[in-house]
Amino acid sequence: xxxxxxxxxxxxxxxxxxxxxxxxxxxxxxxxxxxxxxxxxxxxxxxxxxxxxxxxxxxxxxxxxxxxxxxxxxxxxxxxxxxxxxxxxxxxxxxxxxxxxxxxxxxxxxxxxxxxxxxxxxxxxxxxxxxxxxxxxxxxxxxxxxxxxxxxxxxxxxxxxxxxxxxxxxxxxxxxxxxxxxxxxxxxxxxxxxxxxxxxxxxxxxxxxxxxxxxxxxxxxxxxxxxxxxxxxxxxxxxxxxxxxxxxxxxxxxxxxxxxxxxxxxxxxxxxxxxxxxxxxxxxxxxxxxxxxxxxxxxxxxxxxxxxxxxxxxxxxxxxxxxxxxxxxxxxxxxxxxxxxxxxxxxxxxxxxxxxxxxxxxxxxxxxxxxxxxxxxxxxxxxxxxxxxxxxxxxxxxxxxxxxxxxxxxxxxxxxxxxxxxxxxxxxxxxxxxxxxxxxxxxxxxxxxxxxxxxxxxxxxxxxxxxxxxxxxxxxxxxxxxxxxxxxxxxxxxxxxxxxxxxxxxxxxxxxxxxxxxxxxxxx
Amino acid sequence: xxxxxxxxxxxxxxxxxxxxxxxxxxxxxxxxxxxxxxxxxxxxxxxxxxxxxxxxxxxxxxxxxxxxxxxxxxxxxxxxxxxxxxxxxxxxxxxxxxxxxxxxxxxxxxxxxxxxxxxxxxxxxxxxxxxxxxxxxxxxxxxxxxxxxxxxxxxxxxxxxxxxxxxxxxxxxxxxxxxxxxxxxxxxxxxxxxxxxxxxxxxxxxxxxxxxxxxxxxxxxxxxxxxxxxxxxxxxxxxxxxxxxxxxxxxxxxxxxxxxxxxxxxxxxxxxxxxxxxxxxxxxxxxxxxxxxxxxxxxxxxxxxxxxxxxxxxxxxxxxxxxxxxxxxxxxxxxxxxxx
Numbered sequence: 001x002x003x004x005x006x007x008x009x010x011x012x013x014x015x016x017x018x019x020x021x022x023x024x025x026x027x028x029x030x031x032x033x034x035x036x037x038x039x040x041x042x043x044x045x046x047x048x049x050x051x052x053x054x055x056x057x058x059x060x061x062x063x064x065x066x067x068x069x070x071x072x073x074x075x076x077x078x079x080x081x082x083x084x085x086x087x088x089x090x091x092x093x094x095x096x097x098x099x100x101x102x103x104x105x106x107x108x109x110x111x112x113x114x115x116x117x118x119x120x121x122x123x124x125x126x127x128x129x130x131x132x133x134x135x136x137x138x139x140x141x142x143x144x145x146x147x148x149x150x151x152x153x154x155x156x157x158x159x160x161x162x163x164x165x166x167x168x169x170x171x172x173x174x175x176x177x178x179x180x181x182x183x184x185x186x187x188x189x190x191x192x193x194x195x196x197x198x199x200x201x202x203x204x205x206x207x208x209x210x211x212x213x214x215x216x217x218x219x220x221x222x223x224x225x226x227x228x229x230x231x232x233x234x235x236x237x238x239x240x241x242x243x244x245x246x247x248x249x250x251x252x253x254x255x256x257x258x259x260x261x262x263x264x265x266x267x268x269x270x271x272x273x274x275x276x277x278x279x280x281x282x283x284x285x286x287x288x289x290x291x292x293x294x295x296x297x298x299x300x301x302x303x304x305x306x307x308x309x310x311x312x313x314x315x316x317x318x319x320x321x322x323x324x325x326x327x328x329x330x331x332x333x334x335x336x337x338x339x340x341x342x343x344x345x346x347x348x349x350x351x352x353x354x355x356x357x358x359x360x361x362x363x364x365x366x367x368x369x370x371x372x373x374x375x376x377x378x379x380x381x382x383x384x385x386x387x388x389x390x391x392x393x394x395x396x397x398x399x400x401x402x403x404x405x406x407x408x409x410x411x412x413x414x415x416x417x418x419x420x421x422x423x424x425x426x427x428x429x430x431x432x433x434x435x436x437x438x439x440x441x442x443x444x445x446x447x448x449x450x451x452x453x454x455x456x457x458x459x460x461x462x463x464x465x466x467x468x469x470x471x472x473x474x475x476x477x478x479x480x481x482x483x484x485x486x487x488x489x490x491x492x493x494x495x496x497x498x499x500x501x502x503x504x505x506x507x508x509x510x511x512x513x514x515x516x517x518x519x520x521x522x523x524x
Numbered sequence: 525x526x527x528x529x530x531x532x533x534x535x536x537x538x539x540x541x542x543x544x545x546x547x548x549x550x551x552x553x554x555x556x557x558x559x560x561x562x563x564x565x566x567x568x569x570x571x572x573x574x575x576x577x578x579x580x581x582x583x584x585x586x587x588x589x590x591x592x593x594x595x596x597x598x599x600x601x602x603x604x605x606x607x608x609x610x611x612x613x614x615x616x617x618x619x620x621x622x623x624x625x626x627x628x629x630x631x632x633x634x635x636x637x638x639x640x641x642x643x644x645x646x647x648x649x650x651x652x653x654x655x656x657x658x659x660x661x662x663x664x665x666x667x668x669x670x671x672x673x674x675x676x677x678x679x680x681x682x683x684x685x686x687x688x689x690x691x692x693x694x695x696x697x698x699x700x701x702x703x704x705x706x707x708x709x710x711x712x713x714x715x716x717x718x719x720x721x722x723x724x725x726x727x728x729x730x731x732x733x734x735x736x737x738x739x740x741x742x743x744x745x746x747x748x749x750x751x752x753x754x755x756x757x758x759x760x761x762x763x764x765x766x767x768x769x770x771x772x773x774x775x776x777x778x779x780x781x782x783x784x785x786x787x788x789x790x791x792x793x794x795x796x797x798x799x800x801x802x803x804x805x806x807x808x809x810x811x812x813x814x815x816x817x818x819x820x821x822x823x824x825x826x827x828x829x830x831x832x833x834x835x836x837x838x839x840x841x842x843x844x845x846x847x848x849x850x851x852x853x854x855x856x857x858x859x860x861x862x863x864x
Binding site: 011012013014063064066067069070073074077078079080083084087088092093094412417418444 | 793
């Protein structure tokens with residue numbers, strides 16, 4: 001089986017069990033390089049983008065010289081650029097060969113396409129696609145444009161790898177944190193023990209929290225937990241050995257170069273260690289918002305003015321390794337005590353003996369710029385993954401607002417051709433100003449009903465976006481609010497999502513911008 | 525509203541609140557309300573609605589329309605045989621959509637209009653093949669008027685269905701193929717009969733229509749009502765309408781695997797939204813190329829597009845041909861969740 005066959009098996013099943021079996025069969029029977037590349041793709045690591053969406057779109061000019069708009073119509077109906085091109089260009093449904101590996105050859109082909117003169121690229125790409133089956137063309141484009149996704153979690157791939165190699169899932173998680181090196185021998189490399197130096201330079205799998213259960217007061221004992229603020233930043237591990245200092249985000253991205261001031265600060269902290277903590281923007285007047293932090297991400301160059309206006313700090317929660325010793329099996333309270341002895345910046349923590357005291361601490365968290373509390377079992381080891389009953393998060397209730405639907409756009413993927421992406425607005429005097437885009441939180445039935453309403457009440461169309469009559473009101477929830485000069489409304493909401501469709505409200509009942517300004521004052 | 529496109533002559537068709545109407549013949553075509561006299565292109569519910577006093581249709585449609593609309597006021601007409609309504613000559617031509625489906629040609633001695641109803645050009649052994657008809661004005665459907673809709677041949681699709689069917693037998697699951705109970709189900713059954721000796725089990729809604737197809741001499745594969753078959757996992761393919769997904773009907777089959785046969789299955793996101801693991805692209809509507817071929821063959825100077833992607837089709841024709849193309853709002857295709 002090659003990667004195309006694997007994709008077809010995965011795509012034709014919603015059962016986790018069947019997907020895992022398909023992965024195992026592929027890992028056992030597939031070509032070594034093919035399986036290595038496939039694992040990289042499926043776990044979302046090292047997705048190289050060789051072709052940009054704009055370059056893919058140029059094929060439209062080859063297909064429809066006279067009527068380029070026809071391609072846009074197709075794209076809108078399909079909701080995915082690669083799939084649209086695959087349908088329009090590929091040669092039928094059946095693969096010529098389902099055994100021979102494809103990924104390495106495709107990668108070469110993609111590099112060759114890059115060498116071609118830009119003017120000749122659309123025709124060359126079109127000719128390439130014509131020689132592939134529908135699914136091959138789709139996957140070729142998905143892998144070239146770096147947008148490959150299929151309904152398989154990283155954990156499921158790791159489970160299959162554990163089964164095939166006989167290694168434990170925890171070890172697989174840890175070994176693959178910084179990706180894998182593609183080679184004929186990658187599977188045996190994976191099973192080779194690491195040297196101590198290699199081991200200590202790697203991040204540990206992050207321990208993740210569960211939401212606090214509803215009946216926590218009767219089932220949990222408050223004094224069993226270390227209570228900390230849950231900062232609204234970027235969860236990260238800061239690693240220092242005698243050779244390197246690295247900063248890793250929870251998504252397994254090496255973000256060392258994005259935060260030079262943190263690396264510089266860490267270089268003066270004594271010892272060698274792995275710290276688990278949070279990256280935050282910290283100014284003299286207080287914590288920056290998550291929005292501030294976002295402006296620091298994914299930049300080619302971190303400029304001096306940016307470093308001055310958006311200074312970042314690392315606040316440690318936990319000490320995972322110290323001077324070559326792995327501390328993760330120790331109880332948290334011992335690691336905390338050890339961390340206290342180091343001169344590194346720490347997040348404050350407390351032990352409370354009543355839920356009342358903990359809830360009072362939670363009530364203060366918004367004014368401190370936190371998004372709630374973390375409750376971590378004092379006696380717990382640090383195990384990777386979302387382990388049950390070890391860490392709890394007790395977030396603040398989301399802030400809410402009632403907003404009016406003004407624009408709608410068709411979704412992508414599973415929601416293609418259904419209008420599910422909503423732009424929602426608040427009143428400013430007598431006009432409605434967009435303040436949030438949201439698309440999750442409604443049931444499939446509601447989405448269908450609203451889709452029909454949108455189609456029947458469209459007042460204007462701008463490409464794929466429909467302007468609709470101001471009539472439907474939705475209650476949205478959001479985790480944070482910040483001022484923003486990039487938004488017409490002057491505000492940016494964090495994680496806005498639809499809580500419910502307020503069929504009981506009319507647009508005049510919706511909130512106005514002054515309400516958001518009040519929230520901003522409270523958040524200060 | 526139509527008259528401005530053919531200014532020199534009276535139009536043969538107007539749009540009224542009851543449906544498309546020919547005043548000269550005093551007859552409605554596929555009316556969406558009860559009328560004294562109707563011409564019916566085919567028996568699907570969005571085209572053949574109950575309550576009218578008299579229904580003219582192609583002879584092969586009589587059984588299905590009679591039972592679906594519960595009426596005896598049907599006047600059957602053989603394909604190609606003209607009849608007069610006032611001064612208008614009316615003729616039914618095969619549309620290739622389902623058994624008895626027809627295009628309707630209206631001729632007043634001077635101009636000719638054709639209403640295609642729903643149609644397809646790909647071969648279908650369960651009904652008469654579409655016949656191109658020349659006309660001055662063509663009223664065409666546009667359900668799948670986008671270039672992404674290009675139907676694979678049944679020679680490509682049927683082996684995939686058999687492979688999927690066999691994989692389910694091996695996995696000890698009942699394969700359930702969801703498709704519209706009138707037309708699509710019988711088309712698949714004739715394709716199975718043409719390629720194998722295998723039998724199927726069908727939902728009651730499909731069974732009723734099967735008897736009409738067999739009465740018309742269509743060679744279906746062996747079938748029995750699912751309700752009459754023993755309970756438990758079935759190695760025979762089960763054919764049922766899409767509404768059974770998630771219903772009690774499926775419980776008798778043990779573990780099931782659902783697939784859907786529909787033109788909409790051409791798009792992955794649509795299949796996944798329907799929570800269907802496997803989609804087979806089989807449509808009884810014309811695809812993009814078939815629509816254009818039909819329009820060009822008709823030699824019509826004016827084209828009205830009625831339902832589906834009418835905006836795309838009319839814009840394409842207006843930009844690339846000398847044909848005058850206009851959208852025509854109708855009630856066809858409404859409440860049509862999936863391809864019929």
